[in-house]
Amino acid sequence: MADQHYDAIFVGEGLLTLAAAATLSKQGKSVLLLRGQAETGQEIPGEAFQYSLGPFIYFGFEKWGAMEGFFSKLAYPIPSLKKKGLLFHPLETLLQVVLPNNRISLHSDEDAYYDELKREFSSRSENLKTLLGHMAREAAFYYPYVGQFPQIETEGVAERINEWKKYIDYSQAIQQHQKSRGIELLDTHGISPQVREYINLLFLCAFQRPLETSSAFELMQLFSSLKKGGVRFFDGLPTLVNFFHQLIRSWGGTILSEGGTSKLDTRRADMEQLVLLKDGKVVTSPHIVIMKPVNKSRINFYFTLPNHIIPKPMNDVLLMTWDKNPPNTVEDLITIRLNPLKEDETASTNERFMTVSLLIRGEEQISELSRKYLQNRVMERLHWLIPFSEKKIKAITLPFKAKSSAAYFLSQNEWSGTTKEVMKGVFSYRQPRGRKNVYVVDSDRSNFMGWGTPFLAGHRLARLIDKSI
DSSP states (O other): OOSEEOSEEEESOOHHHHHHHHHHHHTTOOEEEEOOOOSSOOOOSSGGGGGGSSOOOEEOOSTTBHHHHHHHHTTOOHHHHGGGTOOEEEESEEEEEEETTEEEEEESSHHHHHHHHHHHSGGGHHHHHHHHHHHHHHHHHHHHHHTBOOOSOOOSHHHHHHHHHHHHHHHHHHHHHHHSBHHHHHHHTTOOHHHHHHHHHHHHHHHSSOGGGOBHHHHHHHHHHHHHOEEEETTHHHHHHHHHHHHHHHTTOEEEOTTOOEEEEOOOSSOEEEEETTTOOEEEESOEEEEOOOSSOEEEEEEEEEGGGSOTTOOSEEEEOOSSSOOTTEEEEEEEEEOOOOTTOOTTOSEEEEEEEEEEOTTOOOOHHHHHHHHHHHHHHHHHHSTTOTTTSEEEOOOOOOOOSOOSSOOOOTTTTOEEEEEETTEEEEEETTOTTEEEEOOOTTOOOSTTHHHHHHHHHHHHHHHHO
8 A cells, every 4th residue: 555646756856857747736736756866966165156056058038938938837927937036147148168279159149150150260161151051940940849838729629630740740850850960960061170179069068978979950959049048047956946846835746855765666567656765655656757867977166266357258158178188087078157147246246156067978987086186177277268367266175075876766777778769859758668657758957958848848748647647
């Protein structure tokens, strides 16, 4: 006999699961959210660095975009979010990329962006412009479907059939581009190695994977996102997560915090069963959503510096390479984030906070000695980037903490490796064969760019579950 039964149980916490749980809770469904542990297991040095946790750029906040439609469906249109404490800063010049011989600012204005590329990649700028034009045309076809939230519910049989046909056409087209390699698209347009290095840096930041693993659809999504504009949340992911927690609880949902280890029992054909090992209670549900851990881990370093030494061309978010001899334990990407200034702060603010993130390669383990070495290398790059900054950039030292081997509640399950992939446009997941009530989704905690697709996917997942309850 179960201690509690729910309409849906979510294991692991991300944008998709939060969106789906909030949507179902608002519809009066009983929901249980089992929170996972922090993504990296690392601490941060106080609330001043909260902005550095989780994703730092979100897209889809443009008029009629995915964010506006999603929050409106939850009865919280974007203009009211700040009144609820969800503070964010709109972005136009989104970020800056620094290569050994190039410095490119990304603009949402297409002409300004092309001018940047022409200045920095003059010999290949026409090839790059042709490539970006091709991807823009393709994205313009997809965007009304994957980037915008449906504002009006369809009524009548004819409208529903028409929408269903559009959904099938878009889904098939997206799947075709998802199966095509992005690198082949670059080869078709004669993109030079220098430009590939630039695109690879953007791709590592956005998807936590090298360019070689990309699909053509991901490339289109990446560059289209850069033009849509976005926001940074002042306190990073925690402020967004807390907002969703309040919504879910206010509508009757249940949230269990970290540490409640769970075990999934797949022996029953009629219902999935979760045993909460922390207190021995058993909870059941006909629908189980499991969020896998992130496929890449980051290591963060924290600094303070006087605001006046930051060069004016430097944006609040910057990507750069190691230039020469990158450490073999991390990718050739250094992500720099300055804390965003709030409306009541000015450029004369004396002290700024800086977080530098490195993307760990594969299954590399970072020891205390390796961490110190990486921090020294990072400091060298910061002194190169910000002239006359020696002795002015101060590192904040944290106690060494090895990466936790159990990043989320769920480890390997007995059905691991026997799942099938299900693709529904931008919403894709894996299922144990023959178990249509189990959804295994990838973590999106590091999804920096993507048309607000986690929110769209979460809403679609909620609809799938709602129809079968």
